[in-house]
Amino acid sequence: MPPDHTAAADNTGTPSPIFAIQKARTRFFGLTFDETIRVFFGGNAFVAVIVLALITFFLFREGSQFFGQNRDSLRTYRLAGLEYVDIIRQQEEDHTALTRYLFDIRLKAVVKLTEEGVDAAEAKRRLAKFDDYAERYGDTIVPVRGLVSELTEVATDIKTRYNENEDYKVARQQFLASGMKAEAEAIVVKNLDFSREILAITGTFPAYEQINTEYAEALKAAIAELPVLPVPELQPRLERFRELNREYLATFPTRTELLKNWNNNAPVGWSESFTQFIFGTRWLTASFWQDWYGIIPLFVGSLMISAIALFIAVPLGVGAAIYVNQIATPQEQKLIKPAIEFISAIPSVVLGFFGIAVLGQALRALSQWEALSWVPGFPYSERLNALTAGCLLALIAVPTIFTLAEDAINNVPRAFKEASFALGASRMQTIVRIIVPAALSGIVSAVLLGLGRVMGETMVVLLCAGNRIAIPDFTAGITAFVQPVHTMTGIIAQEMGEVVRGGIHYRALFVVGLVLFFIALLLNFLAQKIVRKYRISIG
């Protein structure tokens, strides 16, 4: 080491200028140039993570209060006696269902008679006895119905007064908060004493018991004599009707017991608020009686449409992927690939238009075609239904499934294919036994992502699904797929604009959004996991 170097280092504390290895001095906001660049790119990369976190946070914040509000709503439902009335109303509705069963039998009888060449007037004459019976049967419920409508009024009144009072309270608070004392004093808050008010409802219990006993007697009498149908084949159905009535009558004691022990002060738990949402079969809003926020009809609607869409899109997308990757000539590839990928560029609202204007009409016309009447559910009359929406959603899912499946197939090492051919396999055998199995997890994850795409699609379902908020009638089996449905995405798009910000309905829509968000998250997570496993298995 040269002596002058040591001396310089000792004297000044700075290393020799010949060996300059310090960092450059230029700094922006205290960062070197390299660090600035790093921050810039890193920041961009993290934006995605931050946005995701923000969305989650926001959804949670808006949605979480729903369950509290729903609990309050259910509490009022109970306190004001609406629940009590609904227990009796259920009895009435069950009776209506049985009456409908009777009418159904009549309809079948008329059809049968017409087939036999009996004219309308004659059929009516032959069914006169039956009609007489049906009318008497229908009348048995009248006293119960009277009681229900009476109690409905009472309960509505209690609830209305309670709600008005709650509004007053809020108004008063607001006046007080802004220092307007006089106005605040002017508002008279009269707290409702529910335990007293409820007597107007529960007090009718003896009357109910009386009515109910008579009703039960009348029913028993009615089913003791069954009407004779002019169509003997339908007689078993009448037997079934009697059986149903017996089952119905058997529920009476429990119902009476339920009413007797009913207490308007019974606490409403969180779990009740939660289950009412998750398992609730009614989505009923802006009702004069009671609002229900049950996600099941919407969830089932979404699920049904997605199932239809995948049923169509999976064979199409995967088949096209196999064809393009393994069989097609380069010219065909050049035509098919961009065409399929272009579908995903069509705005979904345009597809929705197409669905309303063309597809819905065409499918209905097809369903009414004589030669296709063997298809379950055909013919149908609703132009917009789950099938129409499902067919269009299939179109949306196909590009996703196609592109990802094709990718997966393309990733299968060429060596597998060559080995298979060298063993004397045909092209089809190679595809079915080697290529598809090797790409299977990639294909499955493509389908999952396609499902995610379909579940989240809004515009098409809003325009084409028919938007009836009800669980499709699955009793008729597979025909349910031509019924109109509503979906989770559709309901948010449709109702979000009309609700009061911060209200229970508003929050319920957010929770539906949250459910959608988690479904999407789950599907993506699964797809990624499966793909990773597949990478390992191919090695």
Place this chain on the structure above:
Amino acid sequence: MDTPAATPASRTFNVPATASAADGAQTLIEIDSFDFYYGAKQALFDINLRLADKRVTAFIGPSGCGKSTLLRCLNRMNDLIDGTSVKRGNVKIRGIDIYGRDVDSIELRKRVGMVFQKSNPFPKSIYENITYGLRIQGVKSKARLDEVVEKSLRGAALWDEVKDRLHESGLGLSGGQQQRLCIARTIAVEPEVILMDEPCSALDPIATAKVEELIHELKKQFTIIIVTHSMQQAARCSDQTAFFYMGKLVEFGETRDIFMNPKNPQTEAYVSGRFG
């Protein structure tokens, strides 16, 4: 690649008019005036070759000279590549032109099996790998499949190593075992000819020795054509050797002669390691 210094007039190869198997062994494969193209690019030039039955023939030559191409022509694997064509000549196996109109390339490949440079077992169990060839031919009998699995694995000298894990993935084996699995898979369909394209180039010396030993065994039953980069391997395993250069067959003969007493100066340069 530059032409070797030993042969200044490198374009005038002394290609034998018809290279033929010596000592009267029955001829199995006849290649006549064979020209092969990848699109517009000619890869093989006027190949004439007679390969004997139940012999091991080695194809040697610098890389890119067309060894693999010719090998893959023998079971028409090149059909899978777009744009390939045979412009002249023909290949006959047992007197049948394999590029003839009525030849089913799938049937051909059942008769002419192939082992690749990089071992490529299917992502299936060892058992499934071996039975694949039979299953696609429609063999369903469990007893028959079991029998073939054992026979093939024994034939590939792999049975003792894997007999307890037949139903585990073939990808879990070591490189050498994988290659022997591929050989077992090939012999399971009982072809007449086995083509091997540098089967040991990815293996360590011990695994290579095992495969070479195996080739000696297989020779009793199969006609084997092996492409190799290693001169020692060609010398050790093969009965006959063909030397290719730039798409042309330069010299063909008994392996001993090719290595000890090459007629062509280019062959001499190549086998003595002066280029390649």
